[in-house]
Amino acid sequence: MSAIHLKSEIDPSFAWAPYEPGKTNPWTKAKVGHFYNRAAFGANWNELQEGFDLGPQKLVDRFIHPEEKQQKKIKDFYVRSNAQMRTLQKLLDINQCSAWWLSRMRQSPSPLQEKMALFWHNHFATSFAKVGNIGYMLGQYQTMHEHALGDFVQLLQAISKDPAMLIWLDTITSEKGKPNENYARELMELFSLGIGHYTEMDIRQAARAFTGWRVKDKKGVFEAKNHDDGEKTVFGKKGKFQGEQIVYLCLEQKACAEFLVRKFIRYFISEDLQLSEKSLSALIESLANQFRRDYRIDRCIETILRSNLFYSPLAYRQRIKSPVDFTVGMARTLESALGSLTLAETVELLGQNLFRPPSVKGWDGGTAWLNGQTILFRNQFANTMCKSRQPSALIANSKPKEDTGNSNLESPNLDWSTASPLPYILASKYQRHSLPEQKDFFFQLFFQGDLSPETRNHIDQFAEQLRNPDYPAHWSERHRQEYASISLCYQFLTLPEYQLN
Secondary structure (H helix, E strand, O other): OOOOOOOOOOOHHHHOOEOOOOOOOOOOHHHHHHHHHHHOOOOOHHHHHHHHHHOHHHHHHHHHOOOHHHHHHHHHHHHHHHHHHHHHHHHOOHHHHHHHHHHHHHHOOOHHHHHHHHHHHHHOOOOHHHHOOHHHHHHHHHHHHHOOOOEHHHHHHHHHOOHHHHHHOOHHHOEOOEOOOHHHHHHHHHHHOOOOOOOHHHHHHHHHHOOOEEEEOOEEEEOHHHOOOOOEEEOOEEEOOOHHHHHHHHHHOHHHHHHHHHHHHHHHOOOOOOOOHHHHHHHHHHHHHHHHHHOEHHHHHHHHHHEOOOOOOOOOOOOEOOHHHHHHHHHHHOOOOOOHHHHHHHHHHOOOOOOOOOOOOOOOOHHHHOOHHHHHHHHHHHHHHHHOEEOHHHOOOOOOOOOOOOOOOOOOOOOHHHOEEHHHHHHHHOOOOOHHHHHHHHHHHHHOOOOOHHHHHHHHHHHHHOOOOOOOOOOOHHHHHHHHHHHHHHHHHOOHHHHEO
């Protein structure tokens, strides 16, 4: 992908400097695809072309600093989507909530907002399995979505008083004389500092500061009568602290910004960055110094997405697709109208059950996503997508039909008698009719022309076999063409490289 040769050491000033295309490191479709995989949930054909025409810096502007027309489009979308969310609160079905969120990810004109909401969902991992209240879970999602690219100080304070979190980590049982340490511990260990940057005494003292919180009228409420208002000592500082002051004390620690930046790098660059610990630490410290000044999430993420490091071999295809990235990305790339309930069921099978993370630590990610069973399920989903039939009208304008999560797009206004397999109508839409044209189309669509010679040779041989297969005698010419499109698309979607993000 890149002519830059990055060894186990890298200068942070170069790494975080904005990438500027040049003769030895040009702007390519592969880089556009890489950007959409990390900052969104994959790209369709038109987005790849538009992103290439925009160039790297204007593409980031579109995601971080949308123009007025785009801002209105975003606002209108979320007004409609939030109305659907209010309906969901009455259905009492958490699976519908998962489907609704996946629908937002697939359709949102602000995909980075959803991508970061998903990041925070894993960071502040809270499960419906214990909370047991859909309204509280959706309320926490709204808090994370609102602050997803905003001020981390405000986000951390809001989460500390969030009803779902108060229940999840037992703060509602914490009172003077009987403090519960769960939230104080996870605030330091998982939400702000990381292991090794606090003491057990800090946790015990901080737990006293969080006493007195209850959930009433669907809100977190502070009750002074249940609060321990005595003096506490946390991080060497003394005072009659309440929970808000403990959050600020955590934010003041040098480790806080570094802990978060390390997680941002893991999310947007690589889960296993191939650098020496010395070089990685310098990278983290450099970006953390910027982040610490104002704790603005958008500015930190903007630096990452514009950077030389982001477009380097150290980042390119160095993450494994999560189940959400895999399913939503495939649906978006294929411009599929598959119902979001099907996506939700698949994501659960693949090990990422939205609103129900496995523990307070969230999902491990990385290689943990892949095993013999989940790879089989991923291939089965690819097969389902390739064989799914839909009217060409659903794909004509490249815009997925909005659904609330409970629809598989059965509409009396659509002529399902003319439905065709998704790969066939997608290739036809972009005027790729012959087998060689379709092979190149899927090659560019899924991998932007970047596969190893060995893999390309494998695809070439498979395509050659499709020229004269042993078709059943009763198949029409159209049936044979559809079969070839399905088979070719499936070959691309089940390549090992497709598991990489």
